Amino acid sequence: MAWGDAHNAMSRTDLRGAMTLPALGVTPGRATGAVHLLDDPLRWHSGRPPPEVVALPALWWPPTEPLPPGVVAVVLHGEPAEVGPPIEIPVVARVDPDILREGETVEVNGTIGRFRIEGIEEVEVVTSFLERDDGRILLLERSEKVGSFRGHWAGVSGYVEASTPLDQALQEILEETGLGTDDVELVAPGFPVLARDGSRVFVVHPFRFRALRTEIQLDCEHNRAEWVEPAELRRRRTVPKLDRAWESVATAPTKG
Helix, strand or coil: CCHHHHHHHHHHCCCCCCEEEECEEEECCEEEEEEEECCCCCCCCCCCCCCEEEEEEHHHCCCCCCCCCCEEEEEEECCCCCCCCCCCCCEEECCCHHHCCCCCEEEEECCCCEEEECCCEEEEEEEEEEECCCCCEEEEEECCCCCCCCCCEECEEEECCCCCHHHHHHHHHHHHHCCCCCCEEEEEECCCEEEEECCEEEEEEEEEEEECCCCCCCCCCEEEEEEECHHHHHHCCECCCHHHHHHHHHCCCCCC
8 A cells, every 4th residue: 555545544544442632723634643752853754654743842833844755744742933834734732742652643633623642541530739728738648559659649639430520529538538518618620631641641630629627537548648838749759740730720710
């Protein structure tokens, strides 16, 4: 099969077991290929057989030279300051670079602003930050009895099984700290944060609550609890993207 025929066949075929993620559509169109994570603005091709999707910082866009043959789509980290001259292949932006892996198959849809990763499981979770009046937030150290990230520090977290992420957040707060709905007050929900762990992408729904009572009753999922300054998040061994989850709620509009 010629490369052009292979490219067309891949573009027409939906990826099996793929996770669809939001992006900003820059140039319309739809194409599928293997990811090349560009780390050198002068080396646009990985050397693998086409078709290929290049992923690069938005600061390097638009390119100063024509794209090499075999590049069928572009994924940008961040948002470009300018679109540049017309490009005849799909381009999307605002894609977290930590989500992609070199060589995996993705489908880029610049028309609707979406991209899909083959073979990835989507896992929805909540992470809640309880905040005291002095600005310190609650961190919990995960015990050996949990299924993942043992010994890591986290907020109040759990898989989304309730009807809404907020309902799940309140349920996890009760189970993991003993604080009920009368003991906490929602300050702000944040935009979801994506965290990659092997073949899974966690869609983290973050929440920020004011703790009206600070006496914590830990369950068996945690060894200990500490109230810390938010800056401590970057110095601890935490679950993936916990600092990004805090940034999401810390910069979000507050309720009320």
